[in-house]
Amino acid sequence: MTDDVSPDDAPAVTVYVVDDDPELCESVAWLLDSIGIHPRICHSADEFLSSYDGSHAACIILDVRMPQMSGTRLQEKLNDIAPHVAIIFVSAHGDIRMSVSTLQAGALDFLEKPYEPQRLLDAVQAGVEKAESRFRQHQLQQAVQVKVDSLTPRERQILSLVVEGLPSQNIARKLGMSVKTVDVHRARIKSKTDADSISTLVRDILRFDVHLPLDDTQG
Numbered sequence: 001m002t003d004d005v006s007p008d009d010a011p012a013v014t015v016y017v018v019d020d021d022p023e024l025c026e027s028v029a030w031l032l033d034s035i036g037i038h039p040r041i042c043h044s045a046d047e048f049l050s051s052y053d054g055s056h057a058a059c060i061i062l063d064v065r066m067p068q069m070s071g072t073r074l075q076e077k078l079n080d081i082a083p084h085v086a087i088i089f090v091s092a093h094g095d096i097r098m099s100v101s102t103l104q105a106g107a108l109d110f111l112e113k114p115y116e117p118q119r120l121l122d123a124v125q126a127g128v129e130k131a132e133s134r135f136r137q138h139q140l141q142q143a144v145q146v147k148v149d150s151l152t153p154r155e156r157q158i159l160s161l162v163v164e165g166l167p168s169q170n171i172a173r174k175l176g177m178s179v180k181t182v183d184v185h186r187a188r189i190k191s192k193t194d195a196d197s198i199s200t201l202v203r204d205i206l207r208f209d210v211h212l213p214l215d216d217t218q219g
Contacts, residue, residue, distance in 0.1 A: 013128045013135075014056060015039040018048045018071070019063040019090070024113075028061060031117055032124065045069035045077075054082035057135035059127035061120075064091035064098065072098075075105055084138040086131035088123050090115065141208035144201075147193040148210055155192070158185045160212045163202050 017028050017039045025041045032039050042048040044066055052058060060078075064071040071089060078085050089102050092113040099110035108130055109123045151159065161171045168182045175182075186198055195201035204210070 012057070013131045014058050015124060015128065016042060016048060016052070016058060016060045018042045018045060018060055018066075018074070020044060020066045021063070024063075028120070031120065035121060035125075037124065037128075045071070045074040048074065049077070052082070054084075057084070057131045058082070059086045059088070059124060059131040061088050061090060061124065064089055064102075065093055072102060072105075075102060075107065079106060084131070084134040086127040086134065088120075088127050090120075137208070140204075141210060144204045144208050144210050147195075148205065148212060150192055151189060153214065155185055155189050156212050157214055158182060159189055159201075159205075160214065162186070162198060163205055163212065 015032060015037050017025050017032075019025050019028075020043050022043065025043070029039055029041060039061070040051070042051065046068060048060070062071040062074065071091075075087055075089075078087070083106070087102075087107040089099070089107050089110045090113055091098070091110070094110060094112050102110055108127050111120060111123065148156065148159070157175070158171055161174065166174070168179050168186065172179045172182045189195075190198055190201070193201055195204075205212070
């Protein structure tokens with residue numbers, strides 16, 4: 001069922017430079033232009049957030065210290081709203097603790113200013129590849145999530161027990177229904193989600209960490 005989104009559906013990776021230093025932005029843009037990458041320049045975290053909604057793949061060259069919102073604070077926000085982006089931090093005030101912290105939070109690299117041009121180019125090229133891969137995974141996860149969200153609360157409840165590894169007999173006993181009713185629900189789940197089988201659906205739910213929302217009203 002994860003074949004619904006193909007790699008060709010993913011838009012090209014956009015490279016952003018987010019830094020409050022206009023001269024540095026111009027220098028980085030010139031450097032990236034030399035290898036055919038035409039970045040979008042944002043002079044603050046707020047400007048970036050107003051232009052990026054998470055709907056496409058992105059590699060971000062991000063300054064640590066900026067007015068209003070720092071680069072590390074922007075990273076925290078992106079981990080919530082667009083965890084698939086690839087971030088390369090640059091800083092003139094970096095230290096080991098800061099670099100370790102940003103890398104542990106998901107950044108791909110941490111470069112100290114002034115950095116070697118070739119090292120930045122290598123980091124960006126790796127970042128573009130990672131951003132494309134992460135976004136493709138994000139699309140696949142979203143496709144599975146949409147299908148799971150289409151299920152009734154009762155179907156999601158049964159599916160969650162299937163994910164836990166319970167057979168139909170145990171589910172029936174736990175929910176106070178017949179095995180036949182459980183199997184009818186399983187057949188509906190398979191049909192609604194377009195899954196090849198319940199086992200492949202469970203595999204995708206676990207693979208993409210899909211959320212199974214439950215409520216007290218069973219449909």
